Amino acid sequence: MRGEIVAFCCERSAYPAADLAGKGKLCYPDNLRVIRIPCAGRVDAIHILKAFEKGAAAVLVLGCEDGACHHITGNIRARERVRYCDMLLKEVGLDGGRVGMFNVAPNETHKFVRIVNEMNEKIKESGETK
Amino acid sequence: MTSCIRDKNIDRVVVAACSPEFKEHVFQQALENAGLNGHLLSVANIREQCAWAHEGDVTEKALELIRMAVNRTRLLQPVEEKELSVNKGVLVVGGGFSALNSAIQLSQLGLPTTLLERESTLGGRIRELENMYGFKTGPMIEAAEGAKNIDILTSAEVLEVEGKIGNFMVRIRKGAEEISRSFGAIVFATGYETEVTDQDFQLKPGVNIISQERLAQMLQASSPKGRPQTVGFIFDFYDENSRFPTLATLSNALAIKQKWGSEVYVLCRDVKVDSEGADQLYREAREHGVVFSKFEEKPRISADDGRVKVEAKDVFLGEDMTLICDLVVAEERILPPAGTKDLSFLLSIRTDSQGFYQDENVHLYPVASERKGIFFIGGCRGDLDFQRALADVSSVVMNVYGLLSSGKVVVEAEKVKVDPQKCVACLTCIRVCPHSAIQLARTEGEKEVAEISDLACDACGVCAAICPAKAIKFEGYSDEQILAQIEALGAP
Incomplete structure (x- = not known):
C-alpha cells in the first residue's frame, strides 16, 4: 500500500475549501487526492470501495454542513453510505475509521486541513503510509 | 488553445492548471469556439490543490492528478444544449x-x-x-x-x-x-398569522386586553368613543427577536400618543431587533412621551374594577411598580x-x-x-x-x-438520463429527488419508466448513486468516469 487518502469533495463546499487552503498556503499531507463531485450524495459505496481496492489507505467524503446542503439531504445520504462502507471494511478485516464523512463549509479551510491531517495521523499509526 | 484544437483535430481536452472553480468556463468557451462541445474538458487542479498546498517537490502528485483527469476525459460524452419553450403566465x-x-x-x-x-x-x-x-x-x-x-x-x-x-x-x-x-x-x-401569547401571562383577550390588529382598527376608526386614558403594551417577553411585533408596538405606541394623547407605557425587556428605521421609531416614541420600562420577570396581570392592573418589578428602579391601564395590548407572536x-x-x-x-x-x-x-x-x-x-x-x-x-429556456439536454432498458420503475429515484424533477413516463413499448425533466433537474446525482438498477447515467460524473479517476491512483 502506498497510503493515499482519497477525498470526494462536494463542489459547493469542500472543494472550494480545499482550494482556499491551497491559496492560504496551509500545508497538508501530499498523499491527498481530491475527486470533485457535484454533491456528497453522488458518492456510492462502489466509489469508496474501489479506492481501497486501488491501494488507498483512507477515504474521506466531504460535504456541506447539515442543513446547508444545496440538494437538501445529499450529505445525510452520504453519511449513511459511509457508515455502510465502514461496516463492510470491518467485515473484511480493515479496522474501522479508515473511511469518514465530514461536513466542511466552503470557508472552513482550517477544518479541512485538520480533517486531512487527522486521517493521515491515523493511517500513519497503522503503518500504512509511505 | 482554440487554434490548436482546430489544427490538430483534437476531440477532448485536459487542462492542468488552476482550480476549475476559477477558469473552467473560460476553457469551456475556448472549446466551444473551436467547435468542440464544452463538456469534453477536464481540469486537473495542480495549483491550489497541489503546488500551493504542499512543501517540497510535488511533481509526482501533479502527474498523478493529470493522469486521473486524462482517465476521466477519455470517457466524457458531449452534452448538448437545447431550447425549451415555457409558459409565460x-x-x-x-x-x-x-x-x-x-x-x-x-x-x-x-x-x-x-x-x-x-x-x-x-x-x-x-x-x-x-x-x-x-x-x-x-x-x-x-x-x-x-x-x-x-x-x-x-x-x-x-x-x-x-x-x-x-x-x-x-x-x-x-x-x-x-x-x-x-x-x-x-x-x-x-x-x-399572529397569535396573542396568553398562556404565560394568564392574559385573556377581551375588551381591555387586545391584539395589535384590534388596536390598529381602533386607531383607524375616526372618532373612538371614550379614549383610553392609560394604555400599556407588553412585549419582548416571549420572543425578543421578532421584528413585526416590535415594529407594531413602537409605531402603535407613537400613534396612540399622537392621535389620542393617552399615557402610554411599554413594558419591555431589551427592544433590540434589527430593522431599518426601528431605532428612529423608538427614539421618536420616547420624545413624544411614551414611557419604556425594563423588566426581567413576567408582569402579573389582574382585573381591577373594569380596568387592568399590571404589576411588575422595574429593573432600574429596583422596585415593584403598579400600573392601572384602561387598555392593555398583549404581546403577539408570528406564525x-x-x-x-x-x-x-x-x-x-x-x-x-x-x-x-x-x-x-x-x-x-x-x-x-x-x-x-x-x-x-x-x-x-x-x-x-x-x-x-x-x-x-x-x-x-x-x-x-x-x-x-x-x-x-436553454437547458443541458439529458445530462442526467435514465436508461429505459435498465429501469424497473421501482420509484426510488422519484422518492429521493430533492428537486421533484423525476416522474414516471410511458415509453413506446408501453413500459413505465422514470423520466428526468431537464428543466427541473439541478444535477446533484443523488438519483444516480441510489438507483438499485444503476439505470441513471450522470454525464461528467457517471460511475465509470469517477471510477476511472480512481483507477489512475498510483499507476505510473
Missing part, C-alpha cells in the same frame, strides 16, 4: 402586500399574472402596515384590480400542483367549481398561515423549525425554493419587516422575469 398566491406588489410589477413587465386569494377580498393584513408605515393601501388594490394583465381569483385555493418549471398544471378550487390552469412559475406570498403545512406537503417543499417555508439558501437565493420555478416571498418565509418584504418583491420579480420573459 405567473401564478401569485396571496392577496397581501407582497402578493399585490409582485403581481403589479410582473404584469407591468408584460407577464400575464393570476392573483389567487383565499379570502373574498384582496388586501390581507395590509391595513396594519398602513398604520405602521403611513402609506396608502387603497391605490395599490385598485391598481391590481385595474391592471389588464392581472386575472384575480378570490375565494380560491390551490388544490394540486403538477408538472415542472415552465409548465406547472395547477388545479384551483374557486367557490364550488374546480379549474385547471397552466403557469410557468408560481410565487407564494401567503403571509403570516405561519393556516394551510402552510398542507401546502408544503403538496409541493414537497421543506419548512423550517417554526413551520415557515425554508429558503433555498439564506444568503444566495432567499426567495427561491428547492424546486425551480416555485418562489416564496414576504411573511410566509419568516419574520420579515416592510423593507425586507419589498426586497423580496424586487428579487422575485427579477427572478421570474429572467426565467420566463423570452418564453424560452
Whole structure:
C-alpha cells in the first residue's frame, strides 16, 4: 500500500475549501487526492470501495454542513453510505475509521486541513503510509 | 488553445492548471469556439490543490492528478444544449402586500399574472402596515384590480400542483367549481398569522386586553368613543427577536400618543431587533412621551374594577411598580398561515423549525425554493419587516422575469438520463429527488419508466448513486468516469 487518502469533495463546499487552503498556503499531507463531485450524495459505496481496492489507505467524503446542503439531504445520504462502507471494511478485516464523512463549509479551510491531517495521523499509526 | 484544437483535430481536452472553480468556463468557451462541445474538458487542479498546498517537490502528485483527469476525459460524452419553450403566465398566491406588489410589477413587465386569494377580498393584513408605515393601501388594490394583465381569483385555493418549471398544471378550487390552469412559475406570498401569547401571562383577550390588529382598527376608526386614558403594551417577553411585533408596538405606541394623547407605557425587556428605521421609531416614541420600562420577570396581570392592573418589578428602579391601564395590548407572536403545512406537503417543499417555508439558501437565493420555478416571498418565509418584504418583491420579480420573459429556456439536454432498458420503475429515484424533477413516463413499448425533466433537474446525482438498477447515467460524473479517476491512483 502506498497510503493515499482519497477525498470526494462536494463542489459547493469542500472543494472550494480545499482550494482556499491551497491559496492560504496551509500545508497538508501530499498523499491527498481530491475527486470533485457535484454533491456528497453522488458518492456510492462502489466509489469508496474501489479506492481501497486501488491501494488507498483512507477515504474521506466531504460535504456541506447539515442543513446547508444545496440538494437538501445529499450529505445525510452520504453519511449513511459511509457508515455502510465502514461496516463492510470491518467485515473484511480493515479496522474501522479508515473511511469518514465530514461536513466542511466552503470557508472552513482550517477544518479541512485538520480533517486531512487527522486521517493521515491515523493511517500513519497503522503503518500504512509511505 | 482554440487554434490548436482546430489544427490538430483534437476531440477532448485536459487542462492542468488552476482550480476549475476559477477558469473552467473560460476553457469551456475556448472549446466551444473551436467547435468542440464544452463538456469534453477536464481540469486537473495542480495549483491550489497541489503546488500551493504542499512543501517540497510535488511533481509526482501533479502527474498523478493529470493522469486521473486524462482517465476521466477519455470517457466524457458531449452534452448538448437545447431550447425549451415555457409558459409565460405567473401564478401569485396571496392577496397581501407582497402578493399585490409582485403581481403589479410582473404584469407591468408584460407577464400575464393570476392573483389567487383565499379570502373574498384582496388586501390581507395590509391595513396594519398602513398604520405602521403611513402609506396608502387603497391605490395599490385598485391598481391590481385595474391592471389588464392581472386575472384575480378570490375565494380560491390551490388544490394540486403538477408538472415542472415552465409548465406547472395547477388545479384551483374557486367557490364550488374546480379549474385547471397552466403557469410557468408560481410565487407564494401567503403571509403570516399572529397569535396573542396568553398562556404565560394568564392574559385573556377581551375588551381591555387586545391584539395589535384590534388596536390598529381602533386607531383607524375616526372618532373612538371614550379614549383610553392609560394604555400599556407588553412585549419582548416571549420572543425578543421578532421584528413585526416590535415594529407594531413602537409605531402603535407613537400613534396612540399622537392621535389620542393617552399615557402610554411599554413594558419591555431589551427592544433590540434589527430593522431599518426601528431605532428612529423608538427614539421618536420616547420624545413624544411614551414611557419604556425594563423588566426581567413576567408582569402579573389582574382585573381591577373594569380596568387592568399590571404589576411588575422595574429593573432600574429596583422596585415593584403598579400600573392601572384602561387598555392593555398583549404581546403577539408570528406564525405561519393556516394551510402552510398542507401546502408544503403538496409541493414537497421543506419548512423550517417554526413551520415557515425554508429558503433555498439564506444568503444566495432567499426567495427561491428547492424546486425551480416555485418562489416564496414576504411573511410566509419568516419574520420579515416592510423593507425586507419589498426586497423580496424586487428579487422575485427579477427572478421570474429572467426565467420566463423570452418564453424560452436553454437547458443541458439529458445530462442526467435514465436508461429505459435498465429501469424497473421501482420509484426510488422519484422518492429521493430533492428537486421533484423525476416522474414516471410511458415509453413506446408501453413500459413505465422514470423520466428526468431537464428543466427541473439541478444535477446533484443523488438519483444516480441510489438507483438499485444503476439505470441513471450522470454525464461528467457517471460511475465509470469517477471510477476511472480512481483507477489512475498510483499507476505510473
